[in-house]
């Protein structure tokens with residue numbers, strides 16, 4: 025097995041991925057999914073794509089992966105939104121899950137191995153809460169709520185580095201009702217909302233947010249498992265509380281490694297609904313191909329916050345076109361496909377990705393391969409060079425596939441990338457064809473100055489016109 029180093033939020037260190045059962049080659053991953061009250065935005069896409077790539081890379085490296093990503097389908101936000109719309113919370117959640125599944129398909133994120141829903145795991149959740157109460161770490165109130173006794177867990181705060189005493193000074197919460205301590209959090213909330221409440225030993229109610237992940241992770245991955253992930257905004261309180269609940273209920277360590285992905289800014293501002301700058305996945309896809317989003321995410325390390333701007337997406341878009349055009353040129357040159365990928369490229373890719381999924385360095389290795397491939401196309405064609413180019417193209421497709429890139433048939437993807445990029449550049453195909461014709465006419469009447477002027481005018485608008493043995497072709501300029 026290839027050694028994989030991961031930045032563990034729990035220890036603050038980069039450490040090797042150790043399997044609980046080394047003979048099995050098996051890695052369990054749990055990532056917190058979406059609360060289904062509204063359509064997914066590109067922040068959700070970013071998290072889903074980052075974990076999709078982690079799963080894909082681990083499999084590429086020979087690991088067996090069980091990936092669990094939940095749906096929070098019982099929540100205040102769902103109940104409130106359903107009320108606004110005059111439908112039941114269950115109906116709203118079911119609709120939003122369908123939308124989310126469509127969105128994930130559209131951005132080429134494969135389903136998780138298990139996609140549990142809170143509403144289908146109430147028994148497991150109630151059983152876990154009972155165990156926590158039996159062990160003295162939780163208590164019920166006469167109102168029918170159940171709270172976790174935060175101060176009883178001596179190492180509470182070990183993930184977020186927030187200790188109960190520091191939290192206490194920062195909180196202005198008053199102890200309401202029978203809650204023993206302002207820090208205690210809800211495991212179960214008394215509630216009678218139809219379609220969003222269930223019978224329990226404490227009366228009608230519904231689970232708190234944190235307990236659902238503890239129960240569903242245990243059900244599908246066991247008491248202890250290798251990797252737990254989510255967005256960085258979930259570290260506190262959500263993940264901290266998951267640890268507190270699971271360790272007490274299971275009398276076992278919870279996830280060994282905690283991975284947190286970065287957050288998203290749009291045009292230098294935090295993306296949020298209140299700022300009105302959030303972009304749903306479908307809104308994004310109306311303007312850009314899905315692979316542009318994928319490349320934009322891969323161009324940043326998963327743990328870093330990304331600033332998405334129009335200019336950045338345009339760069340990604342052009343870069344993709346450059347890559348596909350490179351692949352087509354290499355395919356034409358090689359004439360055959362290689363059976364073995366170029367070893368150096370694959371090794372450089374592994375070196376990058378096994379070091380905390382460093383997709384930035386992995387793209388660096390891919391870029392070098394593109395450069396080498398393109399350079400090999402120049403000069404006299406030899407069988408040896410053809411084999412080298414075929415190996416590079418094969419390595420590019422193989423490593424690209426792990427990142428979710430270069431999977432489309434190259435020629436048709438070039439057409440669709442061009443078609444979506446031209447409106448952004450403010451140029452139409454008709455204008456380009458007219459310019460090519462005008463240049464041809466000028467050149468055939470020996471007016472070369474005019475021919476060059478037409479070409480330069482197009483170049484200033486981002487379109488490159490070139491003469492090839494097959495005739496005049498155009499492409500979108502990429503400044504590499």
Ligand SMILES: [Zn+2]
Nearest residue numbers: 056057237262
């Ligand atoms: Zn969670």
